[in-house]
Structure formats: structure tokens, C-alpha cells
Amino acid sequence: MSDQTARPRGRFTALIVREWGTIAFTILAVLFFVGSFGLRGESGYFPMGVSVATSIFGIVTLAMAYGKGDRHEHAVDEADRLAWNGRTIRTLVWFAGALAVTYVLGIVVGAAVATSIYFFILTSVRPAYALLNGVAFAAFIWVVFGKAASLPIYDGIF
Amino acid sequence: MFETFSAALAITTTPEGLFLIGLGCVVAFILGVMPGLSSTEGMIILLPFTFSLSLNESMMLLCSAYAAGFVGGSVTSIILGIPGSSVNLATMLDGHPLHRQGRTSYAISLVAVSSGVGGIASILLVIVLLPVMQPISLLFGPVEWLAFVLLGLVVLSLSGETSMMRGFFSAGLGLLAGTVGLSVVAGVPRYTMGVTELWGGIPIIAAFIGLYPIAEAVFMAASRPRAIGETNDGTIQAQGSHGRQVIEGARDTFRHGKTLSISTILGWFIGVIPGVGATFANFMAYMVIKGISRDKSRFGKGDPRGLIAAEAANNATVGGALIPTLALGIPGSLNTAILLGVFMLNGVQPGANIFTANLEVTWVILLSTVIATLLASGMALCIGGRAIAAICRIQLANIVPMIVFISCLAVLLARGNPFDLFLAFGLGAIGVLMKIFRLSRLSFVIALMLGPLMESSFFQALSLGRGSYVIFFQSTVAVVIWALIVICIGFYAASRRAAVADGALAGGDEK
Numbered sequence: 082m083s084d085q086t087a088r089p090r091g092r093f094t095a096l097i098v099r100e101w102g103t104i105a106f107t108i109l110a111v112l113f114f115v116g117s118f119g120l121r122g123e124s125g126y127f128p129m130g131v132s133v134a135t136s137i138f139g140i141v142t143l144a145m146a147y148g149k150g151d152r153h154e155h156a157v158d159e160a161d162r163l164a165w166n167g168r169t170i171r172t173l174v175w176f177a178g179a180l181a182v183t184y185v186l187g188i189v190v191g192a193a194v195a196t197s198i199y200f201f202i203l204t205s206v207r208p209a210y211a212l213l214n215g216v217a218f219a220a221f222i223w224v225v226f227g228k229a230a231s232l233p234i235y236d237g238i239f
Numbered sequence: 240m241f242e243t244f245s246a247a248l249a250i251t252t253t254p255e256g257l258f259l260i261g262l263g264c265v266v267a268f269i270l271g272v273m274p275g276l277s278s279t280e281g282m283i284i285l286l287p288f289t290f291s292l293s294l295n296e297s298m299m300l301l302c303s304a305y306a307a308g309f310v311g312g313s314v315t316s317i318i319l320g321i322p323g324s325s326v327n328l329a330t331m332l333d334g335h336p337l338h339r340q341g342r343t344s345y346a347i348s349l350v351a352v353s354s355g356v357g358g359i360a361s362i363l364l365v366i367v368l369l370p371v372m373q374p375i376s377l378l379f380g381p382v383e384w385l386a387f388v389l390l391g392l393v394v395l396s397l398s399g400e401t402s403m404m405r406g407f408f409s410a411g412l413g414l415l416a417g418t419v420g421l422s423v424v425a426g427v428p429r430y431t432m433g434v435t436e437l438w439g440g441i442p443i444i445a446a447f448i449g450l451y452p453i454a455e456a457v458f459m460a461a462s463r464p465r466a467i468g469e470t471n472d473g474t475i476q477a478q479g480s481h482g483r484q485v486i487e488g489a490r491d492t493f494r495h496g497k498t499l500s501i502s503t504i505l506g507w508f509i510g511v512i513p514g515v516g517a518t519f520a521n522f523m524a525y526m527v528i529k530g531i532s533r534d535k536s537r538f539g540k541g542d543p544r545g546l547i548a549a550e551a552a553n554n555a556t557v558g559g560a561l562i563p564t565l566a567l568g569i570p571g572s573l574n575t576a577i578l579l580g581v582f583m584l585n586g587v588q589p590g591a592n593i594f595t596a597n598l599e600v601t602w603v604i605l606l607s608t609v610i611a612t613l614l615a616s617g618m619a620l621c622i623g624g625r626a627i628a629a630i631c632r633i634q635l636a637n638i639v640p641m642i643v644f645i646s647c648l649a650v651l652l653a654r655g656n657p658f659d660l661f662l663a664f665g666l667g668a669i670g671v672l673m674k675i676f677r678l679s680r681l682s683f684v685i686a687l688m689l690g691p692l693m694e695s696s697f698f699q700a701l702s703l704g705r706g707s708y709v710i711f712f713q714s715t716v717a718v719v720i721w722a723l724i725v726i727c728i729g730f731y732a733a734s735r736r737a738a739v740a741d742g743a744l745a746g747g748d749e750k
Contacts, residue, residue, distance in 0.1 A: 102676035103405075106412055113415045113430065120429055124422035127694045128415060128429065135411025142404045172460040176453075176643075180664055183647060184657060196640040203460060204637065218640060222648070 096147045103146075107139030168203070175199055193219035247602030250295055251610060259296055260607050263303030264614045271311025272630045277324035278308020282577050283452050284642070286444070287649040294585040295603045301581065302604050303611030305574050306358055309517060309553050310615040313350045314622065318343060326517035326553045329525035333538065333545030340541055344481045344620075348488025349546045351616035356492070357503045357551030358612035361558025362605050364507055368562070369601070376566045381696040381703065382711055384567065386720035388689050388696075391513035391569045393724050395685060397731045401677045409673070413683035416441055417690020424698050436658040441666075443580045443688050444653040448646045449666025450673070450680045451573065456646075457671050460639045485620055491543050498528050498544045499551050506552030510559020513571035513685075517553040524552030557608060565589050565601060569689065576685055578604075584653065 097104065114132035117125040175198060182198075183191030197215030200206045206214070250256050267281030281304040289297035312327040317334035330350065337346035379387065396406025419430045420440030431437040479487075492499060502524040509520040528548035529538045538545050563569045568589035570576035582589055587597055650663045673680050704710025712718055 100676065102672045103408075103678070105672075106408070106676075106678070110411065110415060113418070116430055120422070121427055122425050123698065124425035124427050124429060127424075127697065128418040131411060131414045131418070135408060135415060138404055138408040138411055142402075142408055145404060166461075169457075169461040172457060175460075176457065176664070176667075179643065180660065183644075184660065188644070188648060188651065192640075192644045196644070199460075199640050200637075218644070222644065 092147065096143065100143060100146055103139060103142055107136060107143065110135040110139055171202055175203060189219050189223050192222055243598040244602050247295075247599050247606055250599075250603055251299060251606045255296075256299055256607075257610075259292075259299040260303040260610050261614065263300045264307040264611050264618070267304035267306075267308040268311040268615055268618050269630060271308040271324065272315050273633060274315060274319075274321045274324075277312060277326065278305050279573050279577075280452065280455075280642070281308050282574060283448065283649065284645050286577065286581075287645060287652050289581055290584075290649075290652040294582070294587060294600055297581050297585070298578070298600060298604050299607040301578055302607045303614070305578070306554070306557055306608045306611040307615035307618075309550075309557075310351065310354050310612075310619050313354070313550055314347060314619050317346045317350065326521050327549075328518070329521045329549035330546060330553075332525065332549075333540070333542050336539070336541040337543075337546070342484060342541070344484035345488040345491075346541075346546060347619050348485040349492055349543050350550045351619040352489045352492040353499060353502075353547040353551040354554045354619075355612050355616040356499060357506060358554035358557055359609050360503045361507045361510065361555040362609050362612075363558075365558045365561055366605060372562070372566045378716055379567060380714070381699040382714050382717045383720065385693055385696040385700060386711075386717045386724075387567060388569055388693050390720050390724050390727075391563070391571065392682065392686055392689075393727055394513050395571075395682050396679065397727060401679050403728075403731055403735075405677055406679045406682050409679040409682040410686040412678075413686025414690040414693070416446075416683070417687045418694070420691075423691050423695045434658075436656060440691065441662065441687060442650075442654055442659055443583070443684075445650050445659045445663040446666055446684055446687055447573070447577060447580065448650050449663040450670035450684055452642050452646045453663060453667030454670025454674060454680070456639045456642050457667070458674070459642075460636050488543075492547055495544050495547050498547050501531075502528060502548040502551040503555045506555030507559040509552070510556030510571070511562050513563055513569055516560070516572045517556045520552040520556045521549045524548040554612065557612075561604065561608075565604070568692070570685055573681055573684065576681075576688060579688065 110132050113128055114136060117129040117132060119125075120128070175195070178198065179191070179195035182195045185191065186194065193215040195215075196218045197208075197211045199211075200214050201208055201211035204211075251260065263281070263285060266285060267278045270276040270281045270284070271278060282301050285300050285304055289300060292300065308324070309326055312324040313330045313334065315321060316327040316331035317338050320331060320335040320338075334346045334350065337343065392410045393407075396410055397403055401409070417440065419437055421427065421438050422429050428438055505524050505527060506517075506520040509523060510516070525545055525548050528544055529535055532538070532544060560571050560575050563571055564575040564579055566589070568579060570579045579589060587600070646663070647660060650659045651657065653659065670680055672678075673683065700710050701708075704713075712721070
């Protein structure tokens with residue numbers, strides 16, 4: 082159903098909902114412009130010029146999206162769509178946890194633990210099988226990267 | 240030149256060299272077979288291995304992965320009717336019907352031989368042009384280089400993943416990200432917010448890894464299990480033996496020599512243009528060959544010319560893409576951006592010195608690409624349908640841990656700084672947002688990589704012109720490039736307006 086006759090305020094709100102990411106990046110470009118004033122001498126010229134151009138491109142992009150109204154509701158490729166469901170949320174939580182575990186325990190043990198958690202939570206595999214996957218993955222990394230390349234892969238906080 | 244060629248030939252044909260080329264080939268071929276993955280993921284997975292290798296060894300590993308990934312994806316397109324990656328879309332149109340007719344080995348033979356010929360011919364073209372490239376690269380001073388980089392970013396934005404304005408916006412964001420760190424002009428920290436780890440700027444490896452594999456891993460992990468059909472439901476009868484079909488395919492490839500030549504040359508030229516990669520070449524060659532053929536009735540039903548055109552063109556882009564990368568240091572795709580990143584990490588700046596002090600590395604790149612193309616073509620002929628189906632049954636979500644941790648290793652090994660890991664994941668979040676809001680990550684990454692060099696060229700040019708901006712329009716080469724930029728934008732705007740007027744598109748924002 083076309084919202085060409087929708088009140089401007091409705092279309093504006095719809096634009097913010099659809100393009101909040103583009104708006105955030107445009108604001109970021111404007112912040113770079115503001116920040117360039119605090120830079121000494123010639124170091125500010127290039128970021129100033131680029132941030133002005135980038136902000137204009139961002140505003141024009143948003144203006145074009147606003148002008149199209151509901152015609153902007155194109156068919157988004159499945160690959161570009163991130164479905165916000167339980168699986169996605171668990172994935173993102175796993176990412177954050179994997180990063181923290183790897184940083185704290187070191188890449189080898191961290192990889193084993195994080196991989197086990199992944200297989201257990203995200204793929205609904207039995208805990209023993211998940212742990213086996215994690216240990217195998219850690220062993221793979223140790224053999225290939227540690228033994229073969231003598232690389233420092235045990236670094237962590239501990 | 241002959242001495243460096245001999246030295247490079249000796250390096251690439253040692254057991255260690257052949258092992259590295261073979262490894263790159265196998266990894267990229269297998270990943271290319273898996274729908275949704277390509278040679279780019281293969282190169283990223285192999286990236287951590289390169290940090291303990293010399294530049295020659297790194298190039299052998301990465302260039303073989305670059306060349307082999309295209310061939311793997313085409314086999315999936317033929318057998319399963321699913322494009323292995325975007326560069327194999329047109330391959331599917333005539334490849335899968337041939338499989339349904341029981342001529343699978345014939346189709347794979349067409350692909351293997353035309354890929355091999357297209358890839359090797361494109362490298363030979365580069366070799367022939369090598370003596371010419373050095374004088375041309377010497378014509379490029381700071382003004383010309385700045386103009387050419389802008390041309391590359393404009394062309395990337397016009398022909399890339401999203402609309403023109405979003406492409407420009409993404410490139411602008413990348414240039415801004417490139418200003419983070421110590422200023423190339425005044426040496427003062429910019430936008431570092433007091434974080435000393437950012438004084439060196441945003442590391443390019445962390446940017447690659449964050450924006451591509453880590454961002455893609457989020458989508459992969461959240462993806463639904465993919466149902467892959469059987470390769471043969473029992474109703475497909477092979478038409479003749481495997482060996483006979485292979486020979487017939489090889490013979491027919493050369494019988495359609497005109498198709499092979501036109502597609503190879505078209506693919507090579509498309510590869511030279513930054514941003515216009517193998518995906519475009521694959522389809523463009525198919526449409527051109529179909530357009531000039533008298534008998535079009537078999538296209539889409541198993542016409543060998545369709546397969547030959549698509550595969551020769553997409554492999555020919557490999558040689559073409561190496562021209563701006565090696566001669567001018569301007570990558571036209573993520574694959575060549577990764578190669579350029581490894582060059583920079585090893586302290587080698589592409590440009591005129593690639594043809595003088597570093598000519599041996601150039602020969603190593605070209606020779607390893609040739610060997611890898613031959614190897615990948617051979618693998619395509621030997622691998623069976625069952626093996627393909629088995630590889631394709633691996634769900635993308637299940638390889639996420641491997642991709643994430645190898646990516647973490649690549650980031651950690653690049654600078655040995657754990658801060659880079661957090662930066663990579665932060666950029667991963669940005670990559671997810673960019674994909675959702677249809678902003679071009681490729682434009683961002685290439686602008687990030689080239690931004691500091693652009694800025695220093697800009698100020699070098701200004702000092703040559705004693706502060707006058709007229710210097711940017713005094714060189715003939717630069718004026719031609721500025722004119723090309725205006726023509727490209729004008730042509731794009733005119734074609735979009737015509738398409739909208741014809742009702743072909745609902746709006747001008749999306750491709």
C-alpha cells in the first residue's frame with residue numbers, strides 16, 4: 082500500500098526506522114568535520130574536505146530515500162537481511178563471549194572453549210560432542226600454527 | 240628481465256613452491272565449491288600463514304588461491320544448479336542444463352579448459368605488456384596518481400554493490416577512517432581519542448578481517464540450514480564415458496575459438512577497471528556472445544558457447560586486475576586489496592619499482608597464477624559429483640568457528656597487538672551495519688587503504704605547485720583522468736534516468 086499520501090511526519094519517522102544506520106554514519110562524518118577544527122595546521126585540511134563531501138553524500142542518500150517513500154521498500158536480498166531472532170541473538174552473544182574467552186585464556190584454550198560453546202548452544206549438539214569439536218579445533222591450531230610455524234599462540238592474560 | 244624470470248621460475252617450481260601453490264589451490268577450490276564462499280575467503284583463511292613466509296612465498300600461496308577459487312564455484316554451478324559464488328552466475332545458465340542432459344563431464348571439461356585458457360592468456364597479456372608498464376607508471380606523479388585513485392573510487396562506487404550515492408558515501412567514510420592516526424603531513428595524532436594504539440592508524444588487516452569474514456560470519460551463523468539437493472536423482476543417464484566427454488569438451492572449447500578469444504579479451508579489460516570484477520565479466524561476456532551469435536536458440540539449454548564465454552571471461556579478469564594493482568598500487572577488488580596489503584606489510588610499495596627492484600616478485604605472481612590455473616582446471620576434471628555434494632552439504636553455520644578463529648589469528652599475527660582484535664570485532668559490527676544498510680564495504684576498505692597515500696600525494700602536488708591548485712590541471716594525463724571521472728558519472732546518471740523512464744526500475748537508489 083502506497084504511503085505517498087501519508088503525512089510528512091509519518092514518512093520521516095519511517096525513514097529514521099529504515100535508515101538509522103545511514104543516519105548514524107552521516108552524523109559520524111559530521112563529527113569528523115567538527116573534530117577537524119581542532120587539528121593543527123595542514124593536518125585538518127584533508128579530513129575537513131573529505132568530511133564535508135561525505136556528509137553531503139550521506140544527506141543526499143537520505144533525501145533520495147525520503148523522496149521515494151514506500152517505493153524505497155525494495156526486495157532486500159536474503160543474504161543482506163539479518164533476521165533478528167533467537168539464533169541471531171545467541172550468535173552475537175557467542176561472538177562477544179568468544180572474544181573475551183580468547184583474550185583471557187589465549188588463542189588455543191580460548192578457541193577450544195569458545196568453539197565448544199558455539200556447537201553446544203548454536204547447533205544443539207550434545208555437550209560431549211561439542212567439547213570434542215573444541216578440543217580437536219584447539220589441537221589443530223596448536224599443530225598447524227604452533228608446532229609448524231612456531232608462532233606465539235599461547236598468549237593470554239594468564 | 241630474463242634473469243629475474245629464471246629466478247622466479249626456479250622459486251615456483253621447487254617442491255616448497257609447488258606445495259604452497261597446491262595448498263592455496265586446494266583450499267580455495269574447496270571453498271569455491273561451497274555455495275556462498277569464494278576465493279576471497281580462501282585468501283583470508285590463508286592470510287595468517289603468510290606472516291611467517293617471505294614475500295615470494297606469500298604471493299605463491301595467495302595468488303594460487305585467487306586463481307583457483309573461480310573454478311571451484313563453477314563446478315557447483317554445473318552440478319547443483321546453485322552458483323558457487325557471484326562470479327559463476329552465468330555459468331549456471333548453460334552448465335546445469337548440460338548436467339541434466341547427462342553431460343556433466345563434458346560441461347566440466349568446457350569449464351576447466353576455458354578457465355585455463357582464459358586465465359593463462361590474461362597472464363601472458365600482462366607479461367607482454369610488462370616492458371610498457373614501467374614507462375607508463377613513471378608518467379604517474381602525485382597529481383596523476385591522486386586523479387587515478389579518485390577515478391578508481393568513482394568507478395567502484397558506480398559499478399559496485401550499491402547505488403552511486405551510497406558508494407560515494409562509503410568511499411568517503413573509508414577516507415575519513417584513513418585519517419585516524421598520525422597525520423602524514425604534520426605528524427600530529429588525529430581522531431585517536433587518546434588511544435596510542437591508534438597512532439599508526441586503523442590496521443588494514445584488522446579492517447579486512449572485521450568488515451568481511453567476521454561480518455559475514457554473523458550472517459552465516461544466523462543462517463538457516465541450507466537444503467542441498469542430490470546431484471543425481473537417478474533419472475540422469477550419463478551420455479558416454481567420463482573420458483570421452485572430457486575429450487569432447489576440450490575439443491569443443493577450441494572449436495569455438497572466436498568465443499574463447501572475445502571472452503578472454505573482454506574479461507581482461509574488465510579486470511583492468513577497478514571495482515568491475517569477475518561477476519560483471521561473467522555475465523557481460525555471456526550476454527555479448529549470445530548477442531553476436533546467429534543461432535541463439537540453445538543458450539540457456541546447454542549451449543557450450545555460454546559456458547566458454549562465462550568462464551574464460553571471469554578467469555581472464557585475474558590478469559587484468561593485476562595491472563592497476565602492480566603498476567599503480569590501486570586494487571580493484573578485495574582479492575587484489577589483500578595482495579596489496581601483504582605487499583605493504585612486507586615493506587614493498589607497488590608502482591614503478593615493481594618492474595625494477597621487485598621484478599622477481601612480479602614474475603612469481605604471474606607464474607604461480609598460471610600454475611594454479613592449470614592445477615585448478617585439472618582438479619575440476621578429476622573431482623566427482625559425489626565429492627561436490629559432500630562438500631556442499633557442510634552447512635555454513637558449522638564452519639563459522641574456524642573462520643572466526645583463523646581470522647583472529649590473522650589479526651593477532653599481523654601486528655602482535657591484542658588491541659587489533661577488539662578493533663577487528665568493532666569493524667565487524669560496522670560491517671554488519673554496512674551490509675544491512677546497503678553501504679559498500681569494498682569502497683570503504685579500498686578508500687581506507689589508499690586514503691593516507693592520497694593525502695600525501697595531495698600535499699606533494701600542492702608543494703610542487705607552490706600552493707596553487709592549478710597544478711591539478713596542468714598535466715595532460717591528469718586532465719584526461721578528470722574528464723573520464725566526469726564522463727563516467729554522467730554516463731551512469733544518464734543510463735539510470737533512461738532506465739527509470741522505461742520503468743525498468745522502481746527507483747534510482749537501488750541497482
